[in-house]
Amino acid sequence: MKDYPIEIDDYLSGTMSASEKKAFEERVANDSVLAEELKLQKDMQTIYEDQEWLQGDTEALQTEKATQLKSFYESKEATNIKSAIQEVIAENRSESKNKTFWFIGIAASIAVLITVSLFVFKDNNYDELYASYIHMDEIPSLVTRGEDANKLLENAQLLFEDKKYKEATESFAAYHAKETAIDPLSYIYSGIAYIELNKFDEAIAQFELLADSNTLQSKKANWYKALVFLKQKNKAKLKDILQMIILNKNNYKYKEAQELLEEIN
């Protein structure tokens, strides 16, 4: 079994004539080895093309592996683990609500103080600082790298450059959903677009993905998170992350982090 029959490529790419196609299908019907080869090549096409999810044949439920999995999923143990997970999810759901109430309570009780503090931390200051540190022109372009320009990505960057941030985030999301090998720079663009839309949680999520990408770009994640908190005027979180950056001189934007820390203090 060194090679697979090359006709399969012609059959799958639709370059066979009608009569060739018919003859090939007849061979497949009578030759289980050829049928198996065809299935494997078809599966490869689906998985590597990365458009549709390859839904398996339920025949496979008869295999030993499937039987083991299925009996685990039906076991008491699995039911218990599942309810434990669901409890965790539910607790977090209610906790985030409680937090909001708690926050409103605090907010109300310090409302009086706000008038005073307005003179102390000028909100506008943060916007100015954000504008002076964001340097969008510093981010390498997504499209000039490599010869295979990805259409989705190209489009997303154009939208970004046109400041159509909502459409840009949608395009980046489509790109992230479709590709397996993701250009880490796309997380930076997408994250900044979310900042511009004041969608801070989404922005943070993008930079988390950047941090997890295990690429040369990962190390930039903390700085971009800092920019999120800056735009959000979240002084406590901003300070935390800046302090993390200045722990090591080799960290991305070490100097800027130091400056910024001084400015907000």
Next chain:
Amino acid sequence: MQITEKDQLKQLVTGDKELMQNLYKKEFPKIRSFVLTNNGDIADAEDVFQKALMQLIARYKIKPFVIESSFSAYFYTVCRNLWRRELNKQKRIVTNDEVMEHSKEAEDMTMATLEQEKWELFQEKLTELSDNCKQLLQLFFQKVPYKDIMEKLGYNTDNVVRQRIFNCKSQLTKLIKSDTRYNQIKEL
């Protein structure tokens, strides 16, 4: 106490709620963001989170394994695939009601697990090829015509491209087939 990534799975299998809580805090925002931007809602994201975790636990129970990349990146991929699968299924249900009607949850989870394992096997084998093969196959699977590949990569004739792709694809086929996991999922 910091649990190393390696021990994380082992610990999860016991149904450790504290660990699940940490995992939720760390991973859920990313999953939510992905699902929300891809036609889903929070409940969908929660469902994906729960199913992904169950899937990892089930797989580990049956045959303990080690995650080579970062746990976070791996978990995200599993979630992403589960949601892609869900979206595909929804498409199919609209056109054909019978498909999902009789399938029970455990069976569906089993299928999802096997499909994920197959996907991982195929992705893993692709990385073992030469860069040239990877590039050619990437174009081939995106259905770029031989002629365009020839021009793009500077080959002399489209027949050379066809032969070269055939060779690369043969290598890949061989790699997949010779992996013991292939026999277990052949029927899938």
